[in-house]
Amino acid sequence: MFDIQEIRSQFSILDREVNGKPLVYLDNAATSQKPNSVLDVCHAYYTELNANVHRGIHTLSQLATEEMELSRRKIQKFINAEHDFEVIFTKGTTEGLNLISYILTQKLQKDDEIIISYLEHHSNIVPWQLLCERTGAKLRVIPIDENGILQLDYFDKFLSEKTKVVSVNQVSNALGIVNPIEEIIARTRKNTDAYVVIDGAQSAPHFNIDVQKMDCDFFVFSGHKMYAPMGTGILYGKREILEALPPFHGGGEMIATCSFDGTTYAGLPFKYEAGTPNVGGNIALGAAVDFMNRVGHENIQKHENALLEYAQRHLLEIEGLKVYGEKAHRTGVVSFNLEGIGISSDVGMILDKMGIAVRTGHHCTQPIMEFFNIAGTVRASFAVYNTFEEIDLLVEGVKKAQRMLS
Structure with a gap:
């Protein structure tokens, strides 16, 4: 009821x-309010569990780790990822998109092409422009009509062997337009081997997300738009792709071994989670998923x-x-x-x-x-x-x- x-x-x-x-x-498209159940989880973490995760043998560290990893599994189920280690905690959609564009640098070269659309938030434009500056790749932009609807005939014309990345949002933050991402992904798969990136910042709060059915390579969203604290977000990436690509940030947590002679990297998801995470926020993101599931x-x-x-x-x-x-x-x-x-x-x-x-x-x-x-x-x-x-x-x-x- x-x-x-x-x-x-x-x-x-x-x-x-x-x-x-x-x-x-x-x-709410800028940020949603937070239910008491989410705020209670934040408070409980800092008053009952506050400890760094993964590296401690003491009780609080182990409990905090268990709670954060439980949250990861909740989010895995929320987006129907195949593995929990395909779920990477980030600060939000913007960091997720910057992470992807950075780790794809070695996969692009001069005159390769990246396709985005006119309906993108700046966070799904600027990182790709920076990637173009680093590699000499070119940006192609799917136009819109007077109703703000993507003109996919142009998208078909843009697709070629030069296309290495297609990155579009599922829902426009400015207009609320729902883009036909299933069709975009299907056309991309049929004509290229390009990476497909979906900005889900405005869809995760409203839709049932299924990344396996969607068959995207990457999916990013923010927690604060779906009833969770600010400074939280998720990058989903297919296992085989994340394992093959380089890290984003270097530091603690993301190493397997570190010496002055060289460093080897941890497995997923920790390879992309350098440094101390937003533990309380990440646990509360799981509580926000619980709230949405209850409703x-x-x-x-x-x-x-x-x-x-x-x-x-x-x-x-x-x-x-x-x-x-x-x-x-x-x-x-x-x-x-x-x-x-x-x-x-x-x-x-x-x-x-x-x-x-x-x-x-x-x-x-x-x-x-x-x-x-x-x-x-x-x-x-x-x-x-x-x-x-x-x-x-x-x-x-x-x-x-x-x-x-x-």
């Missing part, structure tokens, strides 16, 4: 007021899709309001502007005075904004704890902003 009030009761922050108004938190992926998707449909329908009743990607398949996000109001942050500031938190600006997707010839948008993004009543408050707030700014 899906009980929205019971779910909301698990998020203490939703009881607070902002500017004298009840908080309406609609900035149920189907319930999460159904509720969030209903919120999106309701929000878009009522926002579009406002004269002069444009929703970007309106006709595309989307999830979790409605991104819009008001005609004649050129600065989205003005709308956001008025909404904030009403206790409504949205995100404004370019959302780290400047190419998308340039395509639509705008400086930014107002973005409302949803999580499982949001309500239809909050959408009503958003709509009334946007109407008030329109009256004030026109």
